[in-house]
Amino acid sequence: MGDARLVDRLRDALGxxxxxxxxxxxxxxxxxRMPLAPAGTPLAVVLPSDTDGVxxxxxxxxxxxxxxxxxxxxxGLTGAANAVDGCVVLVTTKLDxxxxxxxxxxxxxxxxxxxxxxxxxxxxxHGLFYPPDPSSYEWCTVGGNLATNAGGLCCVKYGVTADFVLGLEVVLADGSVLRTGRRTVKGVAGYDLTRLFVGSEGTLGVITEATLAxxxxxHAPATLVAAFPSAVGAGDAVSRIVRAGLVPSLMEIMDATTVGAVQRHLRTDLGTGSDDGTLLLCRSDAGTAANAELAEIERHCAAAGATLxxxxxDPAEGELLMRARRVVHGALEELGTCLTDDVCVPRTRIAELITGCERIAxxxxxxxxVVGHAGDGNMHPTVIFDAADDGEFDRARRAFDAxxxxxxxLGGTVTGEHGIGKFKQEWLHAELGPVGLDVHRRIRRALDPADLFNPGSMFAPKAASQQGEEAEYGPGRHTQ
Known part of the structure; x- marks a missing residue:
């Protein structure tokens, strides 16, 4: 079927x-929104409005x-939704x-x-709550959250997207419709196909409906902010809070560079007294126990050397503090092009990651x-560079890989919530190792033998994967 004929067929089907x-x-x-990931030119972009259209x-x-x-x-921030030359981009925003x-x-x-x-x-x-809340939650969609198993600011207490998915409707590569899961709280009949599709980045099927817990x-949350002279003190506070068994509904960390950018963006003082401090932001939604929980967190922060x-x-004051966290990406973009990383490390090693990023810089x-979810160790180091300068472009990529x-x-993972996309394939290979990667490929081939769903995302393109073990499993210094 030629390109023109395919476009005609799509128009006949969708209008x-x-x-x-x-x-x-x-x-x-x-x-x-990943500036360095490759992107091709699509043959067409389609916007179906129902499952039959998909x-x-x-x-x-x-x-x-x-x-x-x-x-x-x-x-997204990994190029997972980027077009490849001659593809059809299937946009799900009209299935709303x-x-x-x-x-x-x-x-x-x-x-x-x-x-x-x-x-x-x-x-x-209805008096109910859907906890996953990526920083882009005001405009990102549930489908994208499902595709990447997105997390967000509330993960420390409530978990990530997968923890709230009971079932899915998925269009498979042959056009058939698979329904997974159930509406019950419990159910273990068969393999857990629901979790298989969550986080698969559109490589196994197109999700057209989700049943969510x-x-x-x-309760309305109470909010705490603590300022530290260095990342080491903030990291110590996080460790103390975790060891004490406290589980706030949110615990975020912002390094000195981030704090400075946000203060200039908002034209306000976040309490560090300068652009040199590290901030820890916590919330508790424990109702009448919230103030007591935050008071205990406050004691641990003071013991770790907090200067404030x-x-x-007060909900209004709390929202002002939360706004400082949610505007981070926009504030950093004022400094240059942003290349946002997504690593998750043990919570006791957050300070090492931040100081390591200072060394890399x-x-x-x-x-x-560096900004991130201190409650679960998921950090987002952001490399800032001039995209028009080829030298800075190359150095940004080196910093990202470093x-x-x-x-x-540090015992972590190369992605906590953004996914692999078209930019981190060799790092997935490095983390999984040859056996783990082979199992992934077998599952992919079983569901999409023609490799038509989102080719090049998660896994290296076929040509690269056939160039030997180094291409297959990542740079030599990272292979297992």
């Missing part, structure tokens, strides 16, 4: 308004041998219905195009800012 081919328009759908697209592309790249809102909210069973059924914040607001009307709406500790149960001659290498050396 002409849902099939975009103007290159000026399709370019806007060709990549996500099936029609998948079947037409399978018949034509054309790759399909699923995409949500494009908020909240199909059902079941308060009695504490669950919701939603399509993948539902914006995460909208879902949160909708279930809150909900929690009772928590303040907590408040000095070695490459660029700025590396951070990943440091994360593994």
């Amino acid at each position: 002409p308004e849902a099939v975009l081919t103007d290159t000026d328009v399709t370019a806007g759908y060709a990549r996500d 099936r029609a697209v998948v079947r037409a592309c399978a018949a034509a041998g054309v790759p399909v790249v699923p995409r949500g809102a494009g908020s 219905r909240i199909v059902d909210v079941d308060p009695a069973n504490r669950l919701a059924v939603v399509q993948p195009g539902v914006v995460t914040r909208r879902l949160r607001d909708a279930v809150a009307e 909900l929690r009772p709406l928590p 500790v303040h907590h408040t149960d 000095a070695e490459v001659g660029l700025t590396v800012a 951070v990943l290498e440091l994360g593994l050396a």
Whole structure:
């Protein structure tokens, strides 16, 4: 089937308004927010509005041998939704219905195009809570969260996206529809196919519906901010809090570079007294016990050398502090192009990661800012560089890789929530090792034998994978 014939078939199935081919328009759908990940030129961008539309697209592309790249809102940071040349980008934002909210069973059924914040607001009307909250939750979609197993600021207490997925509806590579999971709290019949698809980055199928578990709406949170003269003190505080068995609903860390950028962006003082301090931000939604919980956290911060500790149960003041955390990416973008990393290390080694990033920054001659979820060790070192300068471009990539290498050396993982995408394939190979990678490839081939779903994401392209073990399992210094 030729390209023109495929486009005609897609228009017949979806209607002409849902099939975009103007290159000026399709370019806007060709990549996500990772500036260094490769992106190709799509043949077309399609916007189906229901499962039947998705099936029609998948079947037409399978018949034509054309790759399909699923995409949500494009908020990803690994290139996982980036187009490959000649592909069809399948955008799920028009599948945006909240199909059902079941308060009695504490669950919701939603399509993948539902914006995460909208879902949160909708279930809150029923006294319920959907905990996953990526920093982009005001515009990212549930489908993208599912594809990357997104986390967010509340992971320390509530877990990541996968912890709230009861079942899925997925269009497979042959156009058939798989329904996984159930609406019950428990169920162990067969393999856990639901978890298999969560975090698969569109390489195994296109998610068209999800059944999600909900929690009772928590109490209004109380908020604490603590300033430390260095990352070492903040890291010590995190270790003390964890060892004490405290589980706040949020525990975030911002290094000195991040604090300085946010203070300039918001034109306010976050309490460090300068741009040189490290901040720890905590919240408790434990109701009447919240102030007591934060008071205990305050004692541990003071023991770790905090120069300022303040907590408040005033919602307005708490939201102002939270805004400082949520605007980090925008504040850092004012310094230059941002290359955001995503490593997760044991919580006792957060300070080592931050000081290691300071060393890497000095070695490459660029700025590396660190912000992250201290409660679970998931850090986001961000390399800041001038994208117009080829020398800085290369140094940014070196710094990015050095951070990943440091994360593994500290006993961590190369991704805590952003995924692998089209930028970290060799690092997935390094972390999994040859046996683990082979199992992944076998699963992929079983579900998508023609390699048409999001080719080049997670795994290196076929040509590279056939160039020997070094290409297959990552740079020689990282192989297992």
